[in-house]
Amino acid sequence: MRARYTWRAFSRELIFLALAAFFCIPFYLLFSIALKPNSELFTSPLSFPTSPDLGNFSEAWKGQAGVGLGRAMFNSLVITVFTVAILILIGSLCAYALARRPSRLSNALYFMFVLGIIIPFQLGIVPLYVLFRKIDLIGSYLGMITLWVGVSLPVTVFLYTGFIRALPRDYEEAAQVDGAGVLRTYLRVVFPLLRPVTGTVAILTGLFVWNDFFISLIFVSGSDRVTLPVAVYAFVGEYFTQYNLVFAAVTIALLPIMIFFVFAQRQLIRGFTSGVRG
Amino acid sequence: MASITFESVGKVYPDGTRAVDSLDLEVGDGEFMVLVGPSGCGKTTALRMVAGLEDITEGEVRIGETVANALDPSRRDVAMVFQNYALYPHMSVFDNIAFPLRCRRLARTEIRERVEKTAGVLGLSEYLRRKPGALSGGQRQRVAMGRAIVREPQAFLMDEPLSNLDAKLRVQMRAEISSLQRELGVTTIYVTHDQVEAMTMGTRIAVMRKGVLQQEGPPQELYDQPANLFVATFMGSPGMNLFRARIVESNGALHCAVGDQQLDVAGRSLDACRGREIAVGIRPEDLSAQVEEGQPALETTVVLTETLGAERLLHVGLQAEPVVTDDVLEIAKDIDATVASDLEHESHHVTLVARVDASFGPTPGAKVSLGIKPQKLHFFDLETGSVIR
Amino acid sequence: MSGSLTSEKAPLPRPEGRRRLFSRSRVRRRGVRQVPWLLVVPAVVAVLLLRYGATVLGGLYAFTDWNGLGLYPNWIGFDNFRAMFKDEATSGALWHTLQLATMFVVLVNLTGLALALGLRSTLKTRNLLRAIFFLPVVLSELATAYIWQYIFLYDGPLNLFLGFVGLDEWKRAWTADPTWALYTILFVLIWQLSGLTMIIYLAGLQSIPEELEQAAAVDGASAWMRFRRITLPLLAPAITVSVTLTMIFGLRVFDQVIALTGGGPVSSTETLATQVYKQTFVFTRFGYGAAVALFLTVLVAAITLVQAAALRSREYRV
Numbered sequence: 015m016r017a018r019y020t021w022r023a024f025s026r027e028l029i030f031l032a033l034a035a036f037f038c039i040p041f042y043l044l045f046s047i048a049l050k051p052n053s054e055l056f057t058s059p060l061s062f063p064t065s066p067d068l069g070n071f072s073e074a075w076k077g078q079a080g081v082g083l084g085r086a087m088f089n090s091l092v093i094t095v096f097t098v099a100i101l102i103l104i105g106s107l108c109a110y111a112l113a114r115r116p117s118r119l120s121n122a123l124y125f126m127f128v129l130g131i132i133i134p135f136q137l138g139i140v141p142l143y144v145l146f147r148k149i150d151l152i153g154s155y156l157g158m159i160t161l162w163v164g165v166s167l168p169v170t171v172f173l174y175t176g177f178i179r180a181l182p183r184d185y186e187e188a189a190q191v192d193g194a195g196v197l198r199t200y201l202r203v204v205f206p207l208l209r210p211v212t213g214t215v216a217i218l219t220g221l222f223v224w225n226d227f228f229i230s231l232i233f234v235s236g237s238d239r240v241t242l243p244v245a246v247y248a249f250v251g252e253y254f255t256q257y258n259l260v261f262a263a264v265t266i267a268l269l270p271i272m273i274f275f276v277f278a279q280r281q282l283i284r285g286f287t288s289g290v291r292g
Numbered sequence: 293m294a295s296i297t298f299e300s301v302g303k304v305y306p307d308g309t310r311a312v313d314s315l316d317l318e319v320g321d322g323e324f325m326v327l328v329g330p331s332g333c334g335k336t337t338a339l340r341m342v343a344g345l346e347d348i349t350e351g352e353v354r355i356g357e358t359v360a361n362a363l364d365p366s367r368r369d370v371a372m373v374f375q376n377y378a379l380y381p382h383m384s385v386f387d388n389i390a391f392p393l394r395c396r397r398l399a400r401t402e403i404r405e406r407v408e409k410t411a412g413v414l415g416l417s418e419y420l421r422r423k424p425g426a427l428s429g430g431q432r433q434r435v436a437m438g439r440a441i442v443r444e445p446q447a448f449l450m451d452e453p454l455s456n457l458d459a460k461l462r463v464q465m466r467a468e469i470s471s472l473q474r475e476l477g478v479t480t481i482y483v484t485h486d487q488v489e490a491m492t493m494g495t496r497i498a499v500m501r502k503g504v505l506q507q508e509g510p511p512q513e514l515y516d517q518p519a520n521l522f523v524a525t526f527m528g529s530p531g532m533n534l535f536r537a538r539i540v541e542s543n544g545a546l547h548c549a550v551g552d553q554q555l556d557v558a559g560r561s562l563d564a565c566r567g568r569e570i571a572v573g574i575r576p577e578d579l580s581a582q583v584e585e586g587q588p589a590l591e592t593t594v595v596l597t598e599t600l601g602a603e604r605l606l607h608v609g610l611q612a613e614p615v616v617t618d619d620v621l622e623i624a625k626d627i628d629a630t631v632a633s634d635l636e637h638e639s640h641h642v643t644l645v646a647r648v649d650a651s652f653g654p655t656p657g658a659k660v661s662l663g664i665k666p667q668k669l670h671f672f673d674l675e676t677g678s679v680i681r
Numbered sequence: 682m683s684g685s686l687t688s689e690k691a692p693l694p695r696p697e698g699r700r701r702l703f704s705r706s707r708v709r710r711r712g713v714r715q716v717p718w719l720l721v722v723p724a725v726v727a728v729l730l731l732r733y734g735a736t737v738l739g740g741l742y743a744f745t746d747w748n749g750l751g752l753y754p755n756w757i758g759f760d761n762f763r764a765m766f767k768d769e770a771t772s773g774a775l776w777h778t779l780q781l782a783t784m785f786v787v788l789v790n791l792t793g794l795a796l797a798l799g800l801r802s803t804l805k806t807r808n809l810l811r812a813i814f815f816l817p818v819v820l821s822e823l824a825t826a827y828i829w830q831y832i833f834l835y836d837g838p839l840n841l842f843l844g845f846v847g848l849d850e851w852k853r854a855w856t857a858d859p860t861w862a863l864y865t866i867l868f869v870l871i872w873q874l875s876g877l878t879m880i881i882y883l884a885g886l887q888s889i890p891e892e893l894e895q896a897a898a899v900d901g902a903s904a905w906m907r908f909r910r911i912t913l914p915l916l917a918p919a920i921t922v923s924v925t926l927t928m929i930f931g932l933r934v935f936d937q938v939i940a941l942t943g944g945g946p947v948s949s950t951e952t953l954a955t956q957v958y959k960q961t962f963v964f965t966r967f968g969y970g971a972a973v974a975l976f977l978t979v980l981v982a983a984i985t986l987v988q989a990a991a992l993r994s995r996e997y998r999v
Contacts, residue, residue, distance in 0.1 A: 037813055104727070137736050141739050283812075283815055287881070439896075
């Protein structure tokens with residue numbers, strides 16, 4: 015049963031490698047076309063570029079309507095980092111209280127957060143857009159971060175609460191006996207123990223915010239706070255016939271996460287696994 | 293039903309570890325064979341090779357007349373009881389027991405009949421609708437047994453089936469399994485690390501160590517005539533007392549020099565060992581508090597006594613060199629790591645355990661003589677560990 | 682240390698005896714320090730305002746004719762919903778969304794399960810393979826969809842390949858073909874999210890004790906029986922999670938549509954999410970857009986809750 019590496023396993027391996035190669039075709043096209051000068055794009059679209067040209071990248075880097083991709087990347091980074099930091103802070107504190115004060119109130123609040131995961135955010139976006147337009151939060155970091163905290167808090171609290179409920183109280187009680195106050199207990203004892211779930215939350219919400227297009231399109235397009243996907247969208251809108259330029263822009267947009275993936279592939283997959291299991 | 297034969301069976305894992313080394317063993321039709329040994333001795337691997345859950349690297353396993361090496365587990369017609377029972381959590385007790393029959397596409401009515409009969413035998417009739425999660429440990433154990441016996445297979449394979457039960461239930465299930473096996477007369481291989489289980493259940497026992505079969509035979513034979521130091525120390529509780537002795541000649545007869553005592557071993561042929569150091573073993577019940585006239589005896593000092601009601605265990609100190617060989621250390625480590633390190637460091641001094649009548653109650657520190665019958669002594673070669681007869 | 686001591690001593694200007702007499706339990710409750718409720722306030726307020734408040738307000742918009750400019754919208758009851766079913770773009774969007782989500786859920790779960798079963802054991806390159814299949818999950822859906830848009834072009838790689846293998850009559854402008862455009866979106870979705878269902882099923886498979894399948898093998902079950910009667914039922918929790926999650930994804934499709942077809946040709950690939958965006962923010966029909974969003978919300982909530990309940994009832998309890 016616990017089969018050795020037989021010819022059947024070998025043939026299965028070949029099938030899966032072929033499938034993986036098929037999965038990678040878009041990436042091959044992406045990189046090879048992004049490196050092709052205009053002349054090669056139409057003569058030999060599928061072959062590897064004979065004279066790789068980084069010109070497309072410098073062209074794409076300039077972006078569209080005066081907002082470069084570098085700027086867009088910076089915007090995405092600011093919005094993602096602040097959102098995740100705030101989520102971790104207020105989400106974990108809330109979950110800590112919910113998990114450690116079992117009562118009807120905490121159950122009701124927990125249910126409220128869980129329901130918030132299922133309800134699509136599209137409906138709430140409409141009045142928030144109206145409100146933000148009134149108080150001038152469209153096209154601002156603050157507006158985006160506020161929005162994202164609202165959208166991602168339910169899942170954050172859900173993940174943290176599940177984790178803390180399974181965490182034995184012994185550590186906190188030991189800290190209390192040692193004379194630590196609530197805040198110190200939380201910062202020095204509880205929060206460090208939450209590291210695995212904090213990683214999961216950071217990965218899930220971070221990628222969600224970084225990759226989002228719908229909300230960013232509505233709230234920051236046309237401003238100088240555009241995020242990467244919106245910048246790519248605008249860029250494609252302008253250069254949609256020049257696929258080498260489009261692909262250079264797409265490459266720039268994908269590269270940060272791809273590099274991150276190469277180095278932290280294991281943690282990423284583990285984060286997703288424990289996230290969806292929760 | 294069928295016999296099961298191991299013929300020079302070996303198992304080497306892909307990482308190079310050898311789990312079983314040229315095992316030759318024949319389990320007769322209807323026999324209850326216990327494979328016993330410390331953890332990592334290869335007993336479970338041997339069992340799983342019979343089930344078809346491990347590939348057989350060398351040799352062959354035969355079930356009846358059929359060579360089973362290449363057979364899929366589902367085609368071997370053996371039933372297995374797993375250590376954690378492996379009950380299917382999503383099926384009711386009825387469905388669990390019925391599963392092997394359904395795999396054989398038996399008629400619905402026959403399945404129902406057989407499952408109900410089996411459940412009756414095991415006292416599970418009331419629980420047929422329950423899921424395994426709602427059963428107690430003993431009931432789960434019975435369901436696992438039921439799944440095995442309902443099939444009327446060629447053989448039962450049991451992998452430490454009682455190790456997850458508490459002590460009292462274990463004793464009870466031990467008896468139940470034994471009597472069930474006797475009634476059904478199905479060839480059984482039973483794996484355990486518990487020598488008490490082996491002694492009480494097996495019609496024959498095979499002791500294994502580091503993948504090698506040490507000795508096999510009926511329980512009493514293994515107890516009375518251990519083939520080597522390992523089997524001698526492994527079987528029996530408390531274990532056999534061991535100390536080193538030199539075979540010397542004085543007054544024209546061979547004696548064992550134990551520390552500065554001389555032990556008369558008349559009637560035992562030790563000529564070949566003249567002048568050599570050997571290991572001497574004696575069971576706790578063979579040390580007697582009454583020394584008869586002219587009987588050889590050991591002078592010892594009482595360290596502590598334990599009362600067991602009908603009898604008493606005397607722990608006594610003896611001036612002698614301890615036996616420190618790999619086998620002894622391995623077993624000692626299996627029991628308690630500190631015992632092993634004591635053995636390694638202690639010298640010139642051995643603690644013996646004697647099983648005596650409860651009426652004999654010396655205080656610690658008292659000197660006592662413990663009588664010995666020379667024919668009850670076991671002699672082992674210190675180099676090879678094998679018995680000297 | 683001193684802080685906690687003084688706080689315990691502070692509120693008792695009462696005589697010693699009396700305090701002990703009637704507040705034994707109170708003293709004890711003080712001894713066990715509780716986590717303060719205060720900690721939940723920021724998160725609860727944020728979610729109440731940004732999720733629930735906004736959603737309820739959006740729900741109210743759905744019954745008005747507001748165009749985003751005037752101050753006082755008119756209450757028009759269910760007119761927006763009636764209009765929704767009359768408007769071909771929107772009613773089509775509802776139909777496409779359901780079609781797409783259903784096909785997507787079925788197929789992406791089958792591919793994910795197949796990948797998980799294949800990668801479960803013995804393959805030497807399983808870690809590499811797992812990483813490759815998972816990569817699209819973490820990448821921007823919009824950006825990767827642009828690559829596929831190029832692949833599906835009339836003079837794009839797919840048709841070049843079809844021409845190369847002599848299937849010229851199959852060539853078409855895939856994303857501009859009303860019968861095929863929806864399937865290109867479906868295909869890209871499956872490519873993107875098979876990795877997600879794969880890791881959910883891998884985790885599910887990992888949680889099944891090995892002995893169960895071994896026991897079934899010894900019990901005489903064939904490989905198919907073992908899968909059908911043991912593995913699959915024990916995967917039920919993973920199936921619940923995976924199906925629910927992919928259903929939510931499927932009903933919310935937006936990025937791929939924008940990048941591949943823009944909702945065209947002739948609105949044949951509009952989804953509820955693209956309609957929410959276009960009606961509200963392009964055509965500034967805030968009331969109408971909110972009505973579509975409300976419909977989407979009710980649809981998602983209803984389908985996921987019913988589905989989760991149905992799937993969960995099939996799970997076993999340990």
